[in-house]
Amino acid sequence: MRYVDEFRDPHLIRQAAAEVRRKADPERHYRFMEVCGGHTHSIYRFALEELLPENIELVHGPGCPVCVLPMGRTDDGLALAGRPEVILAAFGDVMRVPGTHGSPLEHKARGADVRMVYSPLDALKLAEREPDRHVVFFAIGFETTAPSTALTLIQAKARGVENFSVYSNHVTIIPAIRAILDSPGMRLDAFIGPGHVSTVIGCRPYAFVAEDYGKPLVVSGFEPLDLLQSIVMLLDQLAEERAEIENQYGRVVPWEGNPAALRAMAEVFELRPYFEWRGLGFISQSALKLRPEYAAWDAEERFDTPGVRVTDPKAAQCGEVLKGVLKPPQCKLFGRECTPERPVGALMVSSEGACAAYYNYVHRRSEAEAAAAARA
Amino acid sequence: MCLAIPGQIVEIADDRHVAKVEVSGVRRQVNVALLDDELAPGDWVLIHVGFAMSRISAEQAEEQMRLLRMLGEDAEAMAELEGYGFGEDADGRGAGARKADA
Numbered sequence: 001m002r003y004v005d006e007f008r009d010p011h012l013i014r015q016a017a018a019e020v021r022r023k024a025d026p027e028r029h030y031r032f033m034e035v036c037g038g039h040t041h042s043i044y045r046f047a048l049e050e051l052l053p054e055n056i057e058l059v060h061g062p063g064c065p066v067c068v069l070p071m072g073r074t075d076d077g078l079a080l081a082g083r084p085e086v087i088l089a090a091f092g093d094v095m096r097v098p099g100t101h102g103s104p105l106e107h108k109a110r111g112a113d114v115r116m117v118y119s120p121l122d123a124l125k126l127a128e129r130e131p132d133r134h135v136v137f138f139a140i141g142f143e144t145t146a147p148s149t150a151l152t153l154i155q156a157k158a159r160g161v162e163n164f165s166v167y168s169n170h171v172t173i174i175p176a177i178r179a180i181l182d183s184p185g186m187r188l189d190a191f192i193g194p195g196h197v198s199t200v201i202g203c204r205p206y207a208f209v210a211e212d213y214g215k216p217l218v219v220s221g222f223e224p225l226d227l228l229q230s231i232v233m234l235l236d237q238l239a240e241e242r243a244e245i246e247n248q249y250g251r252v253v254p255w256e257g258n259p260a261a262l263r264a265m266a267e268v269f270e271l272r273p274y275f276e277w278r279g280l281g282f283i284s285q286s287a288l289k290l291r292p293e294y295a296a297w298d299a300e301e302r303f304d305t306p307g308v309r310v311t312d313p314k315a316a317q318c319g320e321v322l323k324g325v326l327k328p329p330q331c332k333l334f335g336r337e338c339t340p341e342r343p344v345g346a347l348m349v350s351s352e353g354a355c356a357a358y359y360n361y362v363h364r365r366s367e368a369e370a371a372a373a374a375r376a
Numbered sequence: 377m378c379l380a381i382p383g384q385i386v387e388i389a390d391d392r393h394v395a396k397v398e399v400s401g402v403r404r405q406v407n408v409a410l411l412d413d414e415l416a417p418g419d420w421v422l423i424h425v426g427f428a429m430s431r432i433s434a435e436q437a438e439e440q441m442r443l444l445r446m447l448g449e450d451a452e453a454m455a456e457l458e459g460y461g462f463g464e465d466a467d468g469r470g471a472g473a474r475k476a477d478a
Contacts (some may be wrong), residue, residue: 008442034387038378045447065378091425119426120456121407121462141425144378149428151409196380199422222443251436252422258429260410351449352378 009225016228021140023235028313030056031187032234033324035177036194037064039221044357046224047365056231061322062176063194064352066093067322068277069169071312071346074099076305077138077167083114083303087130088114089123090138093350098343100310104138120152120166127156127164134163136299139170143200146170146288147261150268153290153297167299168289171275173197174205175286181213183280183323190234192227193219195249202257203245210243215279221249268294276309278346279322318345321354328358335363379444380428381423381453382437394463395428397421400441400454405463426460 034040040060043049049058062068069114078099081088081328088104095105108114113133117123120137127135139149149166156164173194180186193206198219209217216237220230230248237244245252268291275287290298299305312318315333320326326336328347338344340356347355382429383397395411408415408428415421421428422436432440444450 040442043446118457118459119462121426122460124463141378144429145425147410147429148407148425151407151427196378196422196424196429223439252430252432254430258410261429264410351447 012225013051013228016225016232019232020051020056020228020235021053023196023232023239024053024056025239026053026055027269028055030189030235030238031059032056032192032231033059033061033180033188033189034192034194034220034227035063035173036192036197037067037350038195039063039192039220039227040221040354041352041357042224042227044227044361044363047361048224048227051224052231058192059188061180061191061324061356062277062280062322063142063173064347064350064354065145065169065171066097066350067318067347067353068171068176068279069097069140069346070276070278070310071099072105072276072306072308072310073169074102074179075310076307077136077169078104079306080136080167080299080303081107081114083134084305085132085134086111086113087126087133087135089117089126089135090119090139090239091141092116094138094140095248096343097346098313098349120149121155124152124161124164127161128159131163132166136303137164137166138234139166139168142171142173142194143261143265144196145267146172147200147258147264150264153268153294154264156297162296165297165299165302166290168269168287170232170284170288171277172271172288173201174208175283176277176280177206177209179277179280179283179286181209181215188215189238190232191217192214192234193217193245194244195219195221195253198247198249198257200258200261203212203253203255204257206245210245214243215242216246218246218248219253221252265353267291278312279319313344316345318347319353321347328355329363331355335359378424379449379453379456380429380440381444381457382432382440383421383423383428383457384437385417385419385421387417388415394462397428399423402454402457403423404457404460406460423457425456426462433461 123137186289218230269288271285272287317331347353383399387396395408
């Protein structure tokens with residue numbers, strides 16, 4: 001329990017960890033999936049797996065938006081940036097995502113007009129400041145960020161800003177969970193439900209996980225204590241042969257979600273018939289496109305994009321890691337060709353990606369320990 | 377990108393769609409349209425990409441700030457907040473700058 005002492009309440013953490021050990025049936029093997037990149041980050045940062053008994057395995061699900069975005073989508077966004085009139089505006093994580101011919105940041109270095117923004121509203125403001133150019137906002141994220149893009153588009157339409165459009169790569173979490181549950185060889189026992197996505201969608205949409213698939217799901221906060229408490233709640237459900245949706249993060253997540261955010265999304269977006277996810281393949285009705293009423297602000301309607309499916313670099317095994325078939329260090333490129341400084345695969349880009357989280361904490365820790373051992 | 381930044385409402389605009397928030401002494405405008413019927417100055421909110429997405433307690437705000445520090449994301453959170461330019465004046469001077477002059 002090396003990292004416990006730096007927690008706010010080491011005593012509570014030890015208690016919760018002991019409770020997990022007491023409640024885990026030694027005869028069973030548990031596989032719990034977290035479907036939120038923030039949880040993945042937290043789990044590695046706090047070395048939570050070291051606090052768990054060996055028969056509880058945490059499987060890192062598709063909760064990191066840039067990780068699940070197939071390379072062809074990045075290429076399409078970059079093709080837009082190649083147009084002379086276009087300024088491509090993107091979040092920091094997107095700036096570093098590898099496309100076939102480099103990341104947006106590398107395209108920028110070669111002369112493309114790519115700007116980093118922290119909010120879609122800044123992309124809209126950029127368009128208003130540069131009326132002779134056309135600003136495309138590279139929108140990405142689950143339901144945590146989709147309402148923000150929706151409200152930005154509502155503003156753009158209300159103000160009649162014509163030189164602004166959105167290249168939507170927004171995805172929705174529910175169809176991804178369903179696809180995982182439907183995948184052959186699925187061996188998960190339960191889910192740790194996402195924290196911030198649930199502030200928008202609430203807890204009700206997860207009901208099918210319990211009702212149709214008989215799996216428990218607990219919406220969880222991000223602190224180590226939250227995650228341990230959520231694991232205890234899952235163990236209790238499994239021991240009592242219950243399958244329910246429970247909310248451990250009630251101090252932030254209302255059961256009903258945020259109705260205003262859901263209304264804004266419903267006004268602007270509709271479901272795409274299907275969308276490709278790295279590792280999971282094509283999932284029907286799993287992503288958002290702009291409604292016909294917003295076609296004038298839809299970058300994919302205004303401009304032609306290549307729309308080509310692009311496979312990941314051959315040696316990179318991002319898809320296998322995303323599916324949980326491989327652990328990050330089992331990929332041939334991990335820590336050698338592919339590092340957070342020079343990511344080959346998308347999972348190395350974001351702090352929420354399983355590979356970057358593993359590299360930044362587990363890999364660096366063991367390297368530091370090896371160096372210390374060599375000095376001793 | 378999925379950072380949730382805890383901020384305290386300082387002032388709400390008349391249209392109730394934007395508000396000035398303060399995070400660790402830095403003030404910026406954020407969009408609060410998704411929470412507009414329930415907010416008052418002094419309230420704490422969680423901010424994602426320039427939008428307040430949920431109202432939280434003061435204790436929860438403190439907890440979130442500590443979590444960001446422990447995850448090594450506090451500097452990034454402040455850079456994000458300071459990077460919100462949509463509430464700035466045309467001359468580039470925003471709420472934060474005016475506050476510093478005051």
